[in-house]
Amino acid sequence: MSSTDELIPDGVALPSRRELLRRLGTCALLGAAVAAGGSRARAAAPPASHTATPSTTPSAASQASLLSEEDPAAKAVRYVADAARAKGANPGSTCANCALYQGKYGSREGPCQILPGVQVAAAGWCASWAPQM
Ligand code: SF4
Numbered sequence: 529m530s531s532t533d534e535l536i537p538d539g540v541a542l543p544s545r546r547e548l549l550r551r552l553g554t555c556a557l558l559g560a561a562v563a564a565g566g567s568r569a570r571a572a573a574p575p576a577s578h579t580a581t582p583s584t585t586p587s588a589a590s591q592a593s594l595l596s597e598e599d600p601a602a603k604a605v606r607y608v609a610d611a612a613r614a615k616g617a618n619p620g621s622t623c624a625n626c627a628l629y630q631g632k633y634g635s636r637e638g639p640c641q642i643l644p645g646v647q648v649a650a651a652g653w654c655a656s657w658a659p660q661m
Pocket of ligand 1 (some may be wrong): 568623628629630648653654655657658659
């Protein structure tokens with residue numbers, strides 16, 4: 529009895545050398561595919577110098593520019609970056625406590641559901657302000 533016979537239980541068929549080589553080739557292809565996928569993911573990620581600071585939302589949306597009050601979309605909803613300057617706003621209502629604000633808690637700016645592609649100031653306000661439920 530060889531040392532291999534002691535490790536393999538009775539009735540277990542060993543794969544042929546050809547089958548082992550085929551399986552190794554499959555593993556090598558899978559490994560290469562995984563490695564290539566990881567490289568693409570790293571290439572798509574922003575460089576460390578472009579990552580958001582902890583006070584902002586570190587998502588792809590945070591790469592969007594801050595909405596200007598002069599933007600036609602901002603004017604359409606009477607957006608102001610500082611709610612203290614808003615005409616008609618209920619005291620204390622800001623983008624940060626609006627149901628349509630999508631920034632993280634404590635963020636200084638974040639996305640708004642009605643103003644796609646831009647960030648709004650958490651301290652801002654617009655005529656579409658809605659209470660959180
Ligand atoms: Fe700010 Fe809400 Fe108006 Fe969006 S809808 S700009 S979050 S007040």
